[in-house]
Amino acid sequence: MIQVVREQKGSISVYKLSGNISEDTHFDDVMGPSNPEMEINCKGILRINSMGVKAWIKYFQTCQKSGTKLNFSECSTAIVEQINLISNFTCGGTVESIYLPFSCLSCKTELSGLFKTEDLKKMKMNLPTLKCTKCSGKAEFDDIPEDYLAFLGQ
Amino acid sequence: MSGNKGNESLKKSLILLSERPEDKVFAEQVCKSTGLHLKTTAETEEAVQALSQDAHPVIFVDGSTEKLYTNFEESVGKTLGIFSEKVQPNAIHFLTDDEVSQAPFLAQSQILGNFVTRDPEDSIASGRHYGRIVKAATKGTPFDLSEVFQKDAKTQAIEIESVTHKQKTLEAVKAYLLAANWTPRTANRITSSVDELLMNAFYDAPLAAGLTSDATYPSLNLNEISKRANVTLRLAFDGVYFGVSVTDFYGSLDKGRLMKHIAKEFSKSEYKVKASSFNAGIGLSIVHQTGGSLLFMSQTNVKTEAMLFFKKTDKFKDFKRQFRFVSTQFYF
Numbered sequence: 001m002i003q004v005v006r007e008q009k010g011s012i013s014v015y016k017l018s019g020n021i022s023e024d025t026h027f028d029d030v031m032g033p034s035n036p037e038m039e040i041n042c043k044g045i046l047r048i049n050s051m052g053v054k055a056w057i058k059y060f061q062t063c064q065k066s067g068t069k070l071n072f073s074e075c076s077t078a079i080v081e082q083i084n085l086i087s088n089f090t091c092g093g094t095v096e097s098i099y100l101p102f103s104c105l106s107c108k109t110e111l112s113g114l115f116k117t118e119d120l121k122k123m124k125m126n127l128p129t130l131k132c133t134k135c136s137g138k139a140e141f142d143d144i145p146e147d148y149l150a151f152l153g154q
Numbered sequence: 155m156s157g158n159k160g161n162e163s164l165k166k167s168l169i170l171l172s173e174r175p176e177d178k179v180f181a182e183q184v185c186k187s188t189g190l191h192l193k194t195t196a197e198t199e200e201a202v203q204a205l206s207q208d209a210h211p212v213i214f215v216d217g218s219t220e221k222l223y224t225n226f227e228e229s230v231g232k233t234l235g236i237f238s239e240k241v242q243p244n245a246i247h248f249l250t251d252d253e254v255s256q257a258p259f260l261a262q263s264q265i266l267g268n269f270v271t272r273d274p275e276d277s278i279a280s281g282r283h284y285g286r287i288v289k290a291a292t293k294g295t296p297f298d299l300s301e302v303f304q305k306d307a308k309t310q311a312i313e314i315e316s317v318t319h320k321q322k323t324l325e326a327v328k329a330y331l332l333a334a335n336w337t338p339r340t341a342n343r344i345t346s347s348v349d350e351l352l353m354n355a356f357y358d359a360p361l362a363a364g365l366t367s368d369a370t371y372p373s374l375n376l377n378e379i380s381k382r383a384n385v386t387l388r389l390a391f392d393g394v395y396f397g398v399s400v401t402d403f404y405g406s407l408d409k410g411r412l413m414k415h416i417a418k419e420f421s422k423s424e425y426k427v428k429a430s431s432f433n434a435g436i437g438l439s440i441v442h443q444t445g446g447s448l449l450f451m452s453q454t455n456v457k458t459e460a461m462l463f464f465k466k467t468d469k470f471k472d473f474k475r476q477f478r479f480v481s482t483q484f485y486f
Contacts, residue, residue, distance in 0.1 A: 001321075022321075023353070047342055049349045050437035058427045077339060078346075085443055086420045086436070101339060103469050110337050110470075142470045150421070 003044070004030045012037045012071075018044025021052030027059035034063035043074035043099070048082055053089070056082075060091035073097050074114060077143075083151045095151065102130045106137030121152055166292065167208045170194045171201035171226065172216035176272060177249050180281040181214050187285025188212075188292060202229045206240050212288060214270075217248030220259045227265065236264055243267035243409075244291060244483050254417045254442065254480055261417040262410075266482070273477035280477035283395060283463075287449060287481055296453045296485050299388040299399040299461050307392035314385045317356040323387060324349055327398065334391055336466060340473055343444055344464055348387075348398055350437035351460045355385045355402035357433055359458060362406035388459075399461040407452040409482055416442045416480060445474050449481040 002025045005016040013035040048056065063070060070093025075083065080098050083089050098120075099112040113130050120127075125146070130139040168190040170181045178194060185192045190212060195201050205213055217223045227236070234240045247268040254261050254269055261269070268287075273280040286304070290297045300309040314323055324345050331341035360383075386401040415438040425436060441462070442448060449461040465476045 020321075022349070024321075047346045047349070049346060049353065050435075050440055051353065051433070053425070053436060053440075054427055057425060061427070078342065081444065084421060085440060086425050087422065088424045101470060103337075108337075108468055110339055144471050144474060147474070 001025075002030060006032075009039070012039050014039045014041060016041040016044065018046075020046055021048040021056060023049070023051035023055070025052055025055050027055055031059065034066050034068045036067070037069045037071075038063065039071045039073055039096075040093075041073050042076055042079040045076045045078050047078055053082060053086060057086070057088065057091060060093070061088075064091045064093070070094070071096050075099065077101050077112070080148060080151070084147065087154070100127065100148070101142045102139040103142035104132035104135060104137045104139040107132060107135040109134045109139075110142070111139050117152060120149060125149065167191045167193050167204070167211045168288075169201050169204045169208070169211055169213040171198060171213065172196070172249060174216060174218075174249075176274065176277045177214065177216060179277040180249070180272070180284070183278055183281025184214075184285040184288050187282060188289040190288070190292070198225050198229045199233075202226070202233045205230070206234055210242075210245070210292075210294065212245045212247070212292060214247045214249055217250050217257070217260050217269075218252075220257075223248070223259050223263070227263065230265065241265055247288075253478075254413070255419045258417065261413045266409075266413070268482065269480040271478045276477070283465075283477065284479065287479070291481075291483050296451055296457075296483075298401070298451070298459055299390055299397050302449075302461070303390040303392060303395075303397055307390040307395075307397070309388055309390040312387045312389075314352070314387055316383065317352075320349070320352050320356070323352070327387075327389070330389060331396070334396075334466075336396070337470065339470055340464075340467075343473075344396070344398070344446070344462070347441045347444065347446060347462055348400070350441045351398075351400040351462065352385065352387070353433070353437060354460065355400045355458075356383070359402040359404040359406050361433075362408065362411075363404040363455075364406075365404070394466060396464045396466065397461060399459050401457055401459040403457050405452055405454050405456040405458055407450060407458045407484075409484060412438070412450060412482065413480075415439060416448070419443070442480065445476065445478075447477070447479045447481070449479075449483070451483045451485075453485045 002019045002021050007014045072093055073096040075098040095117050097114055097116045100115055102111040109132055111130055127141040132139045168185055173196045181192055215226050230241055243265050244267045246265055247270055248260050249270050249272055250257055251272055260266055286302050290302045327348050328341050328345040388399045390397040418439045447463040452458040467473045
């Protein structure tokens with residue numbers, strides 16, 4: 001099930017989404033009507049299935065048609081994968097920041113690091129390493145950069 | 155045509171039509187697993203001739219390019235006829251360097267049974283794994299996940315009586331993977347793929363069987379559907395490969411539609427929401443693109459078992475690059 005927490009930051013309505021998005025997700029009910037400026041924080045989304053993708057696109061396309069400015073922030077790996085798989089997943093919105101997956105070379109722990117998409121564009125696939133929070137070892141980006149960051153080139 | 159000598163001629167054969175050394179290594183491993191007798195040739199006519207003479211042979215064909223494929227298809231058409239009994243798609247395996255979406259000439263082929271994307275880094279290990287699939291398929295009768303893994307792994311089967319139990323089932327699959335030390339991201343990825351298979355079994359299979367329509371969704375309350383609504387989930391793990399399957403009891407899978415769905419890439423074309431249909435139409439495409447191998451075993455009007463295979467890797471990027479295939483086994 002999806003959980004939505006809504007906050008207001010000036011003129012921007014911020015929606016913090018967490019959980020799984022599926023055929024049981026009714027965006028109209030959990031998000032309410034669209035607002036002129038919406039920030040969708042996707043940090044807590046673990047999974048989204050095909051019916052969830054359909055519901056997502058249907059809802060955000062309606063927002064797009066009504067002139068809403070959409071901004072997706074802190075996109076989890078599950079959301080980044082969909083952005084890359086479905087060309088119109090963001091429905092005309094901008095992707096402000098995403099989580100990159102990392103893996104510790106010593107203890108194999110999975111980590112994630114938040115990056116602004118503007119900064120990633122400047123890095124040109126030269127991604128930094130992180131310090132493992134568990135063993136202080138070196139953690140490197142654990143995906144195929146050309147796949148995971150494909151949407152940056154679109 | 156080169157092949158092993160001695161009593162090998164009495165065995166069922168695996169004909170390899172390819173000039174590529176890695177295909178020979180791959181096929182040799184498959185033969186070790188299956189007991190098939192390997193016959194290698196680079197000549198299309200010779201391979202097709204062998205196909206016509208041998209009893210129930212398996213054939214591996216280099217399908218790297220459209221030209222290679224067309225040569226084979228034309229030769230089969232001329233010598234045997236595309237719809238000849240000798241041409242059994244279940245036993246025809248095309249070896250390629252690409253994904254299904256990059257090879258439409260194969261995805262749309264009438265004679266496609268099995269689509270194998272080569273693993274240039276380890277033809278031996280991939281051949282050993284694929285050998286299990288070929289072994290199960292060469293029996294010539296429907297099989298399930300436990301027969302693919304045989305004694306290599308313990309298989310668990312779970313009966314799911316209603317789609318309302320789907321979420322709990324998915325969490326159980328994820329917990330199983332985490333307990334077996336799969337990384338959280340990989341466990342989520344696999345769980346998502348299982349979700350798609352379960353939705354296909356609960357929603358798409360009765361639709362394809364003509365037992366319901368988009369208008370009746372999601373209330374699956376027709377008598378016939380309630381009799382056949384149970385879905386079986388099987389899990390198997392041998393320490394290296396995890397297999398999971400979902401079985402519905404409609405047997406309504408259509409190969410042409412299946413391959414069309416798998417081969418579609420929505421990163422290049424826009425996804426259009428169809429309000430008139432209940433399903434999304436993108437599930438199998440997502441499953442295929444997000445990793446793992448697929449095998450569909452379908453017995454018409456009886457059952458369809460959709461199987462997924464994933465190799466356990468330390469790193470996610472290796473998980474994504476793993477050896478893959480899309481296999482279809484249809485029994486009428």
